[in-house]
Amino acid sequence: MSDTPKTTVLSLTEEEFVHPGNRACSGCSMGLLYRIGAKALGRDCIFVVPPSCMTVMQGLYPVSASQFPIFNCTFASTAAVATGVRAAMKRLGRTTQVVAWAGDGGTSDIGIQALSGALERGEDIIYICYDNEAYMNTGVQRSGTTPCSSLTTTTPFTGKAQAAKDVPAIVAAHNPTFVATCSASYPLDFHDKLLRAKQMRGLKYFHIQTPCPPGWGCEERLTIKIGRMAVESGLFVLYEIENGVKRLSEPSARLLKKGRRPVRDYLKLQVRFRHMSDEQIAALQAQVDARWDDYREAFADD
Amino acid sequence: MSNKCIDSGNNAAAHAARLAGVEVVAAYPITPQTPLTEKLSEWVASGEMDAEYVAVESEHSALGVCIGAASAGVRAFTATSANGLLYMSEQLHWAAGARLPLVMCVVNRGVGAPWSVWNDHQDAMSQRDTGWIQLFVKDHQEIVDVTIKAFRLAEAVHIPVMVNYDGYYLSHTYMPFELPDAEAVRAFLPPYVYKHALDPQRPENLNSVTLPDARRDAGGVLRGGYMDIRHNLQQEMHQALAVWEEIDADYRQRFGRGGAPVLEAYRLEDAEFVVVAMGTLANQFRDVVDRLRQEDGIRVGVLAVQVYRPFPARQLAEALQAARGVMVFEKGLSYGHQGALFADVKSALYPWPARPVLRNFIVGIGGREIPTNELCRNLKQACGQDELPPEVADTPNWIGLQL
Numbered sequence: 001m002s003d004t005p006k007t008t009v010l011s012l013t014e015e016e017f018v019h020p021g022n023r024a025c026s027g028c029s030m031g032l033l034y035r036i037g038a039k040a041l042g043r044d045c046i047f048v049v050p051p052s053c054m055t056v057m058q059g060l061y062p063v064s065a066s067q068f069p070i071f072n073c074t075f076a077s078t079a080a081v082a083t084g085v086r087a088a089m090k091r092l093g094r095t096t097q098v099v100a101w102a103g104d105g106g107t108s109d110i111g112i113q114a115l116s117g118a119l120e121r122g123e124d125i126i127y128i129c130y131d132n133e134a135y136m137n138t139g140v141q142r143s144g145t146t147p148c149s150s151l152t153t154t155t156p157f158t159g160k161a162q163a164a165k166d167v168p169a170i171v172a173a174h175n176p177t178f179v180a181t182c183s184a185s186y187p188l189d190f191h192d193k194l195l196r197a198k199q200m201r202g203l204k205y206f207h208i209q210t211p212c213p214p215g216w217g218c219e220e221r222l223t224i225k226i227g228r229m230a231v232e233s234g235l236f237v238l239y240e241i242e243n244g245v246k247r248l249s250e251p252s253a254r255l256l257k258k259g260r261r262p263v264r265d266y267l268k269l270q271v272r273f274r275h276m277s278d279e280q281i282a283a284l285q286a287q288v289d290a291r292w293d294d295y296r297e298a299f300a301d302d
Numbered sequence: 303m304s305n306k307c308i309d310s311g312n313n314a315a316a317h318a319a320r321l322a323g324v325e326v327v328a329a330y331p332i333t334p335q336t337p338l339t340e341k342l343s344e345w346v347a348s349g350e351m352d353a354e355y356v357a358v359e360s361e362h363s364a365l366g367v368c369i370g371a372a373s374a375g376v377r378a379f380t381a382t383s384a385n386g387l388l389y390m391s392e393q394l395h396w397a398a399g400a401r402l403p404l405v406m407c408v409v410n411r412g413v414g415a416p417w418s419v420w421n422d423h424q425d426a427m428s429q430r431d432t433g434w435i436q437l438f439v440k441d442h443q444e445i446v447d448v449t450i451k452a453f454r455l456a457e458a459v460h461i462p463v464m465v466n467y468d469g470y471y472l473s474h475t476y477m478p479f480e481l482p483d484a485e486a487v488r489a490f491l492p493p494y495v496y497k498h499a500l501d502p503q504r505p506e507n508l509n510s511v512t513l514p515d516a517r518r519d520a521g522g523v524l525r526g527g528y529m530d531i532r533h534n535l536q537q538e539m540h541q542a543l544a545v546w547e548e549i550d551a552d553y554r555q556r557f558g559r560g561g562a563p564v565l566e567a568y569r570l571e572d573a574e575f576v577v578v579a580m581g582t583l584a585n586q587f588r589d590v591v592d593r594l595r596q597e598d599g600i601r602v603g604v605l606a607v608q609v610y611r612p613f614p615a616r617q618l619a620e621a622l623q624a625a626r627g628v629m630v631f632e633k634g635l636s637y638g639h640q641g642a643l644f645a646d647v648k649s650a651l652y653p654w655p656a657r658p659v660l661r662n663f664i665v666g667i668g669g670r671e672i673p674t675n676e677l678c679r680n681l682k683q684a685c686g687q688d689e690l691p692p693e694v695a696d697t698p699n700w701i702g703l704q705l
């Protein structure tokens with residue numbers, strides 16, 4: 001809640017759970033997110049990870065890039081394996097956090113069945129979907145959360161024709177304990193939401209936008225900036241849903257009063273959107289404007 | 303309290319899982335397995351069984367839950383049939399590759415399409431190369447004993463074990479069987495300990511990406527690459543046969559019976575002809591063989607293959623050295639080739655001096671009735687004709703076709 005003190009770069013724990021050096025691309029925002037998120041999670045947790053950039057980032061057998069026990073599972077079974085680990089912790093009388101950490105493909109496509117099952121059962125796990133908006137590990141193919149018009153290797157030339165699945169909304173429809181959207185460009189927002197989620201029982205779902213230089217066609221040095229622009233343009237909205245009540249998180253709530261950046265600024269920094277016509281950009285801007293008109297009504301009191 | 307009961311095969315399996323001290327059960331319904339896991343859910347709900355029961359949304363997840371639980375250090379169990387087993391296929395490979403000591407009952411059923419709920423062995427046959435140990439049992443007593451023993455085997459060799467029993471023939475029929483005493487089972491099967499259990503105190507990255515070649519770890523120790531890891535599984539799979547024999551001997555000593563040693567011979571001492579079969583079919587053949595011996599004076603016996611993977615090639619070849627003819631009857635196929643068991647038996651015999659005449663019979667696919675008279679007739683005929691052209695002898699004979 002807003003009354004809990006916010007973590008700042010100064011108050012963030014200096015303890016590291018991720019070894020220096022890993023196999024992420026330079027400029028990968030997911031790697032940064034993982035490092036900061038780990039600080040919130042603390043040492044007493046077990047990770048369950050399906051095939052994804054995260055698998056590779058951790059390093060190749062027999063070395064590991066982090067100081068957590070990590071179980072690498074099959075692509076479709078993240079939430080089920082986490083369920084099993086959770087059941088074991090219960091049997092062993094341990095309160096260890098079970099954290100599923102999966103990509104958007106592993107969450108929105110192949111893994112959605114297991115996730116839906118775990119949501120319905122109310123498993124006591126933290127499920128983190130980092131959304132780099134395509135299958136990056138296999139070379140930038142479209143996923144269920146790839147945005148409309150985005151170029152990928154399986155949506156070449158004109159980009160993806162369909163809109164992205166709204167996974168947090170799908171998750172929210174299961175009525176879990178907690179749903180939060182985050183951005184790798186606001187890692188402390190993620191950190192503090194994790195701290196709160198740790199105190200809750202039931203399934204806590206995080207959906208995090210993680211800009212990806214090779215997949216998005218952007219400069220490595222710009223990933224944090226691009227993630228910020230996604231939020232500042234109102235395209236990617238940070239919010240949380242607790243007990244069914246949705247609240248905009250600070251970086252997005254701020255936009256209710258302050259103006260938003262044009263989405264064009266965000267799009268133009270990325271090769272994957274470079275082919276978009278002025279009409280397409282205008283249509284996207286209109287969609288975002290309409291969404292924010294709704295938000296202004298819905299969150300008038302915030 | 304008497305430990306004797308008359309109950310279904312599925313309930314026999316449920317009793318075994320409970321006695322084995324299973325702590326996490328995950329399952330998804332599929333006929334004819336369903337009553338087994340329903341029974342476990344009933345016991346967990348009533349407090350008769352102290353375990354977590356997870357009713358999952360698919361078989362892929364059922365095995366996923368077991369994989370997670372076993373990796374985190376508790377004994378886990380599931381069961382399935384037919385398409386449920388196929389839906390798990392990816393997880394089957396994963397569990398074996400991760401060397402997880404899981405036990406799963408597979409209540410054998412024909413595989414769709416077209417749908418069939420009736421028994422044959424195609425489900426298990428299609429998954430025989432997943433790296434699981436596969437056991438086949440013949441009656442309710444064996445379901446109980448073998449399932450309990452399977453946990454000890456799995457945990458001794460770190461390889462998952464599939465206990466196969468015939469749908470309906472065993473799952474839904476009632477037979478008398480005896481349950482071992484719970485205390486005695488606890489003494490036979492020590493608590494589950496998993497050396498690499500996921501533990502924040504001792505972090506390890508399990509099943510991470512490997513390379514073709516060996517690499518040194520942070521301590522400078524050379525660790526095998528993917529191929530070396532695979533080689534270890536193959537070697538230890540073979541060693542599992544000897545371990546199973548030891549476990550069987552120990553169980554016999556404690557409980558007075560074993561159930562499903564590697565191979566089980568019936569009237570083989572003086573047999574000129576031998577029937578090789580698995581599951582309840584091997585039981586049915588005891589009658590067939592008795593009749594042929596009595597009515598026609600044909601010296602014929604039965605060899606039941608009870609450990610199918612790892613394949614007991616040497617033991618089988620030795621047992622068949624004196625035979626003039628070997629007839630493999632089976633309920634599963636390697637499509638485009640021949641009966642899967644037949645191909646295994648043939649390859650087991652090849653390096654040995656004796657080369658009996660071999661015949662392959664396919665029976666009971668998708669629950670087609672297997673009349674004992676038909677088995678008698680076919681077996682008798684096969685025993686009389688040892689000079690068939692190789693291509694004919696090598697072609698499976700389908701018994702009971704209605705074309």
Ligand SMILES: Cc1ncc(C[n+]2csc(CCOP(=O)(O)OP(=O)(O)O)c2C)c(N)n1
Nearest residue numbers: 051052053075103104105106134135136137
């Ligand atoms: C059953 C199965 N199908 C396909 C694959 C190949 N595969 C590995 S990672 C991956 C894409 C992962 O994408 P995502 O979940 O979005 O994570 P990212 O790589 O973007 O981090 C795919 C398709 C697989 N491992 N398993």
Ligand code: SF4
Nearest residue numbers: 024025028053136212
């Ligand atoms: S492909 Fe993208 S998400 Fe994957 S490691 Fe590289 S930058 Fe990170």
